[in-house]
Amino acid sequence: MTVEVFAVGGYGEAGGRNMTAVRVDEEIVIFDCGMSLDKSLVFEKDFQKASARELRRVKAIPNDPILRPHRSKTVAAVLSHAHLDHIGAVPKLLFKYKCPVFGTEFTIELVKADLRNEIRYADEAEDIMINLYTVEPGDEVQISSKLRLEFIPISHSIPCCVLPVLHTPYGAIVYACDFKFDDNQIIGYKPDYKRLKQLGKEGVLLLITESLRVAEEIKTPSESVAREMVNDVLRFADEESEGIIVTTFSSHIERIQAIADTADRLGRKVILAGRSMGKYGRIAEELGLLNLPAGARIYDRPETIRRGLERANKEKEDYLLIVTGHQGEPGAVLPRIVDGELPYRLTEEDSVVFSSSTIPSPINRANRYVLDTKLRLKGVKMFKDVHVSGHAGREDHRLMLRMLQPEFIVPAHGDPDMLAAYAELATQEGYEVNRDVFIMFDGTKLSLPL
Ligand SMILES: [Zn+2]
Missing domain, CATH: 3.40.50.10710 (Metallo-hydrolase/oxidoreductase)
Known part of the structure; x- marks a missing residue:
């Protein structure tokens, strides 16, 4: 009975190379595979032409060798939405895992566009082939005898964002990166409050959540x-x-x-x-x-x-x-x-x-x-600033927490202050740091105390 979280990337920086892996007993599921927007801006070479090794060295893509011992045990990768800090490193890394990759149509089409670009520079097109599967919100996919994926619709500043849920024999693992609660979004999905509450009642083992704007004491405007x-x-x-x-x-x-x-x-x-x-x-x-x-x-x-x-x-x-x-x-x-x-x-x-x-x-x-x-x-x-954010404020986060009632929480996608601000909110809600809410940084691994 093992559930481990691998903080591969995006733990400790904003707009970073988001990638998380979860190990349930022997099987691994990957959530997102992004690039760091900053690091690719200062990188002196064309991103497409650069090798994964070069990009890892400048911290532009996730440092995934931490997963090397488990690569053959990877049963699926899931992409939550099409922002580059969540999908930008897919063409550089995911083909090595030889696992099916799931996402909604808009996300998958953008990954395909990136792959077409990447193939121009690859030695052999087959070398970077990835099996991409399009899912709809509400879909459920059995990815192994023990593991099942579900995709809950949510709002964010890009169409067709989902909260992937990994159903395990020990409870559900919810990956909430990125989201906000917006009932008036026209394009894409609206949040499915009913399903989130139901999930909370069924039993959420772990919530992995973005934390970018958790310090702001607001509900992010629609x-x-x-x-x-x-x-x-x-x-x-x-x-x-x-x-x-x-x-x-x-x-x-x-x-x-x-x-x-x-x-x-x-x-x-x-x-x-x-x-x-x-x-x-x-x-x-x-x-x-x-x-x-x-x-x-x-x-x-x-x-x-x-x-x-x-x-x-x-x-x-x-x-x-x-x-x-x-x-x-x-x-x-x-x-x-x-x-x-x-x-x-x-x-x-x-x-x-x-x-x-x-x-x-x-x-x-x-x-x-x-x-x-x-x-x-x-x-x-x-x-300037003719804008509202796509990221959850403190009260959006509190609502998510109360609906899901997770046993454990790992704040992700944020710099150290943001991760700490999430821990502070969780503490207010009755959680305790290092007992049931854990701050992780890139390259670290956590075994849930089950
Ligand atoms: Zn995003």
Whole structure:
């Protein structure tokens, strides 16, 4: 009777290379396989061309050799959602486990897109083949004689996020990375409170949970609030602006939809520009998740981006651009426009809207400082923080905890302060550190005291 948790990655950093493995007796199940957004930004080589060894060395992908002795015992891997810090390392690592990989359609389609890219650089395409399986929320899959997976729908800042549940002979293990409770999300899933409460009654052995915003004493506002903010700011900007540029997360399909709908109501044509805007936007369109207004265009290759911006630059007041670069990352569209590398000239008659928040890491802060300063020097009107988070606040976490009533808790996906803040909440709720709530860091292993 053994249940072990392997904190492979994402324990001790925000936006990190999330990967957790759980061993139930002899069998292993992997949850997520992400890349560190920060580390890949500073990595001097193209991510696709780099080897797993190189990427592990710079801490850009999970340090999975800790699982090597158990590799052949891995019965499944599950992907909770399609954010890169949860799926970005799949093409680099998961093929070695030769196990089925489960995720919802949007997640699996994005993994396939990454794999197609990766295959271009692999010696043999078969070397990195992965068996991908699409699941629907509510589905259950028997992965071995003793283990069963269930996928509970949940809301987050990307479509089709699930809480994977591993049913074991010793109780359920719930992997709650990432989530928020949003009953007014339009695209993707709504939280299934009924099933979560029922699960709590059936018996949850372990909750592995994200902890990014647990220190904030709030219930994270709904995306409907962001929709209203977008509408308010864009209408205001439209009164007195020639060009309007909005920058947001390419994976935040619901936000892109809200921005595009508002642009349409204002009589502006929509252009999505940037490589990742193309990747997420096209897949979301194919799956019917994103419905861009008539006449909208997606430009994701260098020459089409250039041509699209050239056209928009001639009739600025007729267009609204949705572009990459909200973290100020060099190479993305907005920083390149600001640096004069793309044919769209910014003046004091233009507005730039950040429908995002800065992911709090030193490199992002530095990049944003540079971008903001350059925008100010151009006299551009700036609208920041037109955004609500996709991550659970303290009260969302408390609700999850009370519904599930887990026997044990492992906070994940957070820096040391965030993990500690979760432990503090758990303590308030009657748990005790090192008795039933355990703080783990990358590369550590925990045997549950069953
Ligand atoms: Zn996420």
